[in-house]
Amino acid sequence: MQDRASVQAAKKGFALPQVPKILVYIVGFIPAVWLFYAGITDQLGADPMRTLEQELGEWAFRFLIATLTITPLRQLFSINLLRYRRAIGLLAFYYALLHLTTYLVLDQGLDFAAIGADIVKRPYITIGMATFLILLPLAITSNNAAIRRMGGQAWAKLHKFVYLAAIGAALHFILVVKSWPLEPLIYAAIVAVLLGYRLVRRLGRKAEPRRRPA
Amino acid sequence: MLIRRPSDILPSEITPREVYLNRRQWMAGAAGLGLAAAFPGWTEAAPLSAAKSAFSTDEKLTSREDVTSYNNYYEFGVDKDDPAKNAGTLKTSPWRVKIDGLVSKPQEIGIEDLIKSSTLEERIYRMRCVEGWSMVIPWVGFPLADLIKRAEPLGSAKYVAFETVNRPNEMSGLRSVLPVLDWPYTEGLRLDEAMHPLAILAVGLYGETLPNQNGAPIRLVVPWKYGFKGIKSITRISFVEKQPQTAWNKQAPSEYGFYANVNPNVDHPRWSQATERRIGEGGLFAKRRQTLMFNGYAEQVASLYNGMDLRKYY
Numbered sequence: 001m002q003d004r005a006s007v008q009a010a011k012k013g014f015a016l017p018q019v020p021k022i023l024v025y026i027v028g029f030i031p032a033v034w035l036f037y038a039g040i041t042d043q044l045g046a047d048p049m050r051t052l053e054q055e056l057g058e059w060a061f062r063f064l065i066a067t068l069t070i071t072p073l074r075q076l077f078s079i080n081l082l083r084y085r086r087a088i089g090l091l092a093f094y095y096a097l098l099h100l101t102t103y104l105v106l107d108q109g110l111d112f113a114a115i116g117a118d119i120v121k122r123p124y125i126t127i128g129m130a131t132f133l134i135l136l137p138l139a140i141t142s143n144n145a146a147i148r149r150m151g152g153q154a155w156a157k158l159h160k161f162v163y164l165a166a167i168g169a170a171l172h173f174i175l176v177v178k179s180w181p182l183e184p185l186i187y188a189a190i191v192a193v194l195l196g197y198r199l200v201r202r203l204g205r206k207a208e209p210r211r212r213p214a
Numbered sequence: 215m216l217i218r219r220p221s222d223i224l225p226s227e228i229t230p231r232e233v234y235l236n237r238r239q240w241m242a243g244a245a246g247l248g249l250a251a252a253f254p255g256w257t258e259a260a261p262l263s264a265a266k267s268a269f270s271t272d273e274k275l276t277s278r279e280d281v282t283s284y285n286n287y288y289e290f291g292v293d294k295d296d297p298a299k300n301a302g303t304l305k306t307s308p309w310r311v312k313i314d315g316l317v318s319k320p321q322e323i324g325i326e327d328l329i330k331s332s333t334l335e336e337r338i339y340r341m342r343c344v345e346g347w348s349m350v351i352p353w354v355g356f357p358l359a360d361l362i363k364r365a366e367p368l369g370s371a372k373y374v375a376f377e378t379v380n381r382p383n384e385m386s387g388l389r390s391v392l393p394v395l396d397w398p399y400t401e402g403l404r405l406d407e408a409m410h411p412l413a414i415l416a417v418g419l420y421g422e423t424l425p426n427q428n429g430a431p432i433r434l435v436v437p438w439k440y441g442f443k444g445i446k447s448i449t450r451i452s453f454v455e456k457q458p459q460t461a462w463n464k465q466a467p468s469e470y471g472f473y474a475n476v477n478p479n480v481d482h483p484r485w486s487q488a489t490e491r492r493i494g495e496g497g498l499f500a501k502r503r504q505t506l507m508f509n510g511y512a513e514q515v516a517s518l519y520n521g522m523d524l525r526k527y528y
Contacts, residue, residue, distance in 0.1 A: 039498040045295065046284030047347060048498045049491065109501055114486065122484055175484060178345070179394045179465050181292040 016080065024087040031059050032098055053102045060095035061169045061187060063088050068166060068194040075201075086142050089162070093139035096132050124175035131168030134161050163198070166191045259422035262334055264354045269412060270338035271510075276349035278420045280494045285427045286343065287446055288394045289378065289385040296387075297427035304384045304447065306431040315452035316371035319364065325431045329417055332356035336421070337414055339437035341444075342476045342509045348490045353435050354418030359409045367405065367453045374408040375458035376401045376434060377450040395461045401434065401445035402458035402472065404518075412437055412514055415448070438511040440474045471528035475519070476509035480528050 035055050038044050044051040067089045073079040108115050118125040138159055140146070147155045170188040177184055287297035290304075309325040334354055342348045362374070380398035382388040388397050407413065416435045417424060424430040429446025436443050442462050452458075462470035469483050478488045489502035508515050519527075 042497050044498070046280035046493045047294070047491065049500065050347070052498065106498060111502075114489070117486065121481070122486075124484060177292075178462075178469075179288075179292075180392055181394060182390070182392060183292075185392070 018083070021084060021087050024084050025091065028063065028087070028091040029094075032056065032095065049102070049106045053099065053107055056095055056099040056102055057173070060092050060099050061173065063092035063095060064162070064166055064169055065187070065190055065194065067092060067162065068191070072194065072197050090139060090142055093135045093142075096135055100128075100132055124172050127168050127175065128172040131165050131172060134165040134168065138162060138165070163195055166195065259425065261422055262329075262354045262418040264334040264336040264418070264421070267335045267337050269514075270336065270352075271340060271350060273338075273340065273350045274495075275338065275352055276492075276494050281349060281351050281419060282425050282427060284349075284493060286345075286441065287387075287427055287429065289387040289397070289399065289447075290427065291387050292394060298425075300386045301426035301430075303386070304379070304381070304426050304430070306426060306447070309431045309449075311432065311448060312450045313361070313365045313452075314450070315375070315454050316368040317453050318366035318368060321365065325417070328361075328432070332360060334417070335414075337416075337435070337437075339412075339435060340509050341435075341437065341441050342490060342505065344440035344442055344470065344474070344482060344487075346485060346487070346490050347493055348503070348505075348509075349493050352420055353414065353416040354421065355414040355416035355435065357411055358413045358415050358434070359411065361415060361451070362405075362408060365451075365453065370455050371453035372405055373454050373456065373458055374403050374405060375450075375452040375454050376403075376445045376448050377452070378445055379447045379449045394465075396464050397461075399445055399461045400458065401443055401460050403436065403443075404457075405453075407436070407515075407518055410515060410518065412511060438476060438508040438515045440470075440476055442470065443474050473519075473524075473527045475515075475524065475528075476505060477507060477524055477528070478505040479507075480525055 035044070035052050039048045039052045042048065067085055070081050070085045070088070073081060104110060104115060108118070119129055120126070138161060141150065141155060141158060150158070170184070170191045173184040173187055283298045284294045285297040286294065287301060290297040290300040307325070310322045311325065311328065312322045314320045334356055336352055336354055338350060338352045340348060341351050358374075378399035379385075380388065387394065403413065413434070413436045415432055416429070417432050419425075419428060424433065426447075429444070429448075432448050433446040434444050434448065457472055460470075460472055462474075463472055476487075481487050487505055490505045491500055491502055506512070
């Protein structure tokens, strides 16, 4: 299904200028390099650890959302960015990994008793950890060898878990703040729209049977 | 898992020297442009003379910059740097504080008269935020008890209720689409807590009148309680018989109690309160500190809560 869609999109999509994928990684890592540099040189404000931790988490979420926009962009606007999806998805994972590492090392100082208690007792930490564990196999299988080994269908099925990861990230963000500030709600709304779009489209497909190619 | 100690990581291992030197120049320029735009409404601070106090801690002060740029004052936005950017719009002069309720002498006092008629002291207190960070702040203020005595509370007065000014035109957070709290901000203390010599009304910090983002012109400081009890920009103090409603308690009763005493043994439902990060201490690689019972003021205040189950009355 995905292959067919991409072929279709390639036929009718605009001719977007293609940039090397490595450029996506280079640009994608600019915020992380900047944040670490600013943190070490005391430019992240009064609470640099917290700023670093939160910013890395937000960037992970932004890249996760970006991967979810690729399909709707193709289907609705014939903008085909499919060739960058793996890079963007992996960036989401790398940022999640940096976010988690910051929490473990800088925030908790590798106090594993405290970390363990957090995971068990604090829903936002539990959800955050679970979300990372969901992203892990997706990142590990984000290469052509894994697709070949698993077969396209099984691989696509596994990678549907990214939807669950997006829901996890949205909940994690909402639960970490006091009261109901706007920002986490905006992120959650974007996730809801992106997942809702897929649900509506699927239901629509079921309602009206697909014409099969002869 | 092998993870190297963070202090071993040098900037030079991450970014080549010439690259960061270059970037530093560029950033110095960017920061200069940003700062001028960031604090348009900073009002002139006036010096205040204050006597030293035996209640002051001798711990290292949190820098004035951190104390005045890292604030929770949701009336001006939910991010820590929002109050410093946005609170300049609040007009703090003229300012009157209304004292009413169960008192023999209800009154309205102008802030200048209040400051003139009070004996100001410098109180260097630890401040522990419910979010898990702390500061050491040199407040200038006077005991809340002094004001309470002036009003002469009646025997029926059991609690003191405080109210923040409510001016949507001057407070951007009050105009937000989704109200973060049920405005105006309200707080309260039991009368005996309010009479405790550690509880003060602060009118300044670092030897000068309060910046707006810290609650100008007058705010509550109760150092053994979480920071949110320290209601800012107070316009009304009422003496009441029943425990008053408080803003954060209304927002999430299971998370923010009326008492809100700093207590490392009673966690916030969503995070631990056992440790804290001291702002300005060690930067990115600061280690957490153990949080102290009643924020280290147990000797002075624990007796207020004799026989109370502090898990129930959190």
